[in-house]
Amino acid sequence: MKKESASARGTRLGFQRISIAVLLIAVIAVGVLAAFQWRAFRHSRLQSEYALSFIETSRALMTQMVNAETGERGFAITRQEDFLAPFTEAGAAIPAILTQLKTMAADAPDQVARLDRIADMWRQRSERLASVIALTREGRADAARNAILTGRGKALMDQLRGEIDQLVEQQQHMLSTRLAAVDAEETATRWTMIAAFAIAIATLLAALVITNGDRKKLADLVTAERRTAVALEEAHEQLTSKASQTQLELRDASRLLAAAVSSAPILLWSQDKNLVYRWFHGRPLGLDPEIWIGRSDQEALPESIRDTVMSNNMAALESGKPRTYELCYRGRRGEKWYDIHIEPTFAADGAIEGLTGVAVDITERKKREQNNRLLMREISHRSKNILAVVQAMARQTATTTPEPQAFVERFAARLEALGATHALLVDEGWTGADLLELIRSQLAHQLDQQVFTSGPPLKLPSDASQNIGLALHELATNAAKYGALSTPSGRVDIVWTVTPAANGESWVQLSWKETGGPPVQAPKRKGFGQVVIERTVSRALNGTVDINYDPQGLSWRLRFPLAPDDEDRASAHSA
Template sequence: MPFLFGADGPDLRLEAWPAGLTLLHAVADGIIAATFLLVPGVLLYVYKRRGEGGGREAALLKLFLLFVFAVGLVHFAALISQFMPAPGLEGVLKGAAALLAIATALGLWWLAPHLLRVPSRDRLKSEIAAHLNTLEELKDARQQLEERVEARTKELDEAKQRFEIALRGSPISVFSQDKELRYTWVHNLPAGLKSEELIGRTDAEILPAEAADKIIAVKRQAMETGDSQELEIDFELHRRVRSFYVVMEPLRDEAGGVIGVASVAVDISERKANEDQLRLLLRELTHRSKNLLAVIHAIARQTASRTRSVDDFLDRFSARLYAIGCSHDLLIADDWHGASLRMLVEQQLEAHAAGFGRRIAIEGEDVMLKPEAVHNLGLALHELAANAEKYGSLSDPHGEIRINWQFCEDAEKLKLVWQEQGGPAVSPPRRSGFGRTMIENVVGKALAGDVKLSFPPKGVRCEILIPAAQVTSRG
């Protein structure tokens, strides 16, 4: 190849090189120098942008790039030497490149075991795929957990709603307190109390002293023993005495230690009031039963003393007992508070109800009578009706009865008038019978009022003055 080495073979002296060979060396050195100088800069820029600027690998990489850069300088010096010979500079650069090469080789030797532990590309792909698979599984697990949490949250909301509905409008209140017995949570408080009045406070700061001492002692006992406690207590709340039945349970943490107390308080004020009312009614019933038995006994004796046969006694006595029973039914219908005067009159004349409005006129503002007045006035009306059936207006188809009542001018008494007319002519009786005695003496005295029974020819007339104290209300 004479173009490269000349006609006489290779001559290693630079000045003996052919022009073509010199140009080839120059171009090659230039390209190699440019590449070796550019590549380290590009790699270093990429390395920095990737953020991988630390560790032993980074130091070795920088050393290697410096070595490549030095080799590039060597080739650049060789290029210059072809036109301006500088063997000293070229030698220094080559020596530096050699030292960097040795340092790089030693670094690689020292770092080789670590580099062997660096996962291969296939291994990295496998690990990445495994991680991606794990990520998908985690996403699925997260979705399942979110669905479970949502379901549990819905269940809790429904349970809370049922809990609130169950307690809403009920007399049941629920509380929780910490170890110092300060309220931490309350729900469905009794009327008159607000949650902000309780949270953070103790019973001693809220309740009357005597009640607070009792309930605090029982709550401490529940925390000390770990057993539930019960207490029924009365105290004044907003100027009204209230009664509560309280159940207290110790609150525990996950380790089982007592951290406070939970309480359920049931307002039994109404129940106790009903019990008191029931006891009062039972006492009243006992009292009235004794009085009623005494009246029945008196009726039985008086009836027996004025009858000549057992059948006559049974008829009269049964009728009078029935009259008492009718009055009793009216009282029971209104829980023994009293009975309507109009209903009492209509009931005692029930056998002649077909004549109401025609033969029997009932007039007057309706009023409510007390139980004592109902019993006695019922007996009086029965006796008047029984007498009218046998001898008076109700024994004649043309007879009439007018019953009316009104308050007197002073409104201290209620005046009831029984007036018969159109029946057989009446003459005063020659002796006082049981009915007359009952009306004039027993009923009048029992009502603490006045009774006037007269027998004008046109028909029996009876005036009964009932004190206003025997009237509970007006219609």
């Protein structure tokens, strides 16, 4: 029995030692796991911050390239050096940004190679931009325009955008992978700690059952086990807290990344080989992206764009090559343009498993291009009109003025009068000119001294402004030579009224009355000025002219209709 009792005590002591050893091993294992988990969390957070910084820098690179192109286009249209500021700033900033990106991607040879391609394409694009600017400065506008219209610059920009989008997509994929890895590590650690805690408790209970005869040692063992349990719980709480904090930081980084992408007019998506959407970022066609998940192109897309999108997607799947195209969607909110780039995705065995795509909203760019075309047509139209007026003025002045010096003086004065009227029209965006300002432009040095005006606020259409401006110039020139403005005591009253008519139109009456000048005589021959004030202005405005060569002073009256839309402008102007 003694031998059996000693053997039992030896077995009990041996089991106690084994239990303590198991508990110590469990504590050490949990501590080691916690340390490795913290290091893994810290590394993942740094990598996420790097990915976000890389994406933001890539966006800044694309923005600078677009700014350079905008500066070149603005200078080509306006020929004003101020518009080259974005081009100059981009030229200085882009090399530095490329250098920064290469430094950040030093451990990724594929990204460094892509950045080298981007730098080479930007060098080609900047040379083309500089060529257009040089042609514009040399006055070779047609050559500059032809260089723009070749489409080579747009092709380079599309390639640059595609390469930069690839950089961003790669970083987003890396970030998603790291988040998934962190979740997996957290789950594995949690279960490892639970298993270690369970083993420790099981070992402790077994030791209590076997060693219930040795109370002091049992109490010491229980105390040790409790301390171990407390340490394990504290370690678990610390690890859980750190894991939660790291997970929150990673989620914040993910939200920042999503915000950075959502702030840009960009849509991102992925589809399987059946063209069913697996995920979508952005608000396609103004809808929630979740609506698209699990639906195919046939089910999700509006009929107006379905065939175009599906034909390009099928072509990319069949060829295994990327495709880029532009798409116009006309919905209830108006017309939207997208620059779309799609690429096949491949499985590990090389088989095509689906598509990824990016769509950039280029509606504003399309609007600017349309506005530029409208502006060029309007400039051409205005130029032709001006040249026709100048040609008629030159022909009529030459007919009535055979002496070269007299021709130069009269023609120059008429050109100056026409230029003053055009300056008013340009200031108002060619929407018309205020009648009082038109009078001031022709008789500014006599206004309120010998020339007096009276009438309501009235904004004339652009064509009426040109013809009335010429008539006022001819009347003022005649008065300065032969009429009331040839003497200090002379006076000219310019009065106008606007009278509504039954048919919805209004009639404008503009009168010129001279008094206090030398006796007036009717001209013996009709020169260019006489033709303008008697016939040209009345025909151009579809009105009538009455002229009276009263010896006491010349009087001239013009009556013409004001169309309803012109009347609305006049009313708005007076308000």
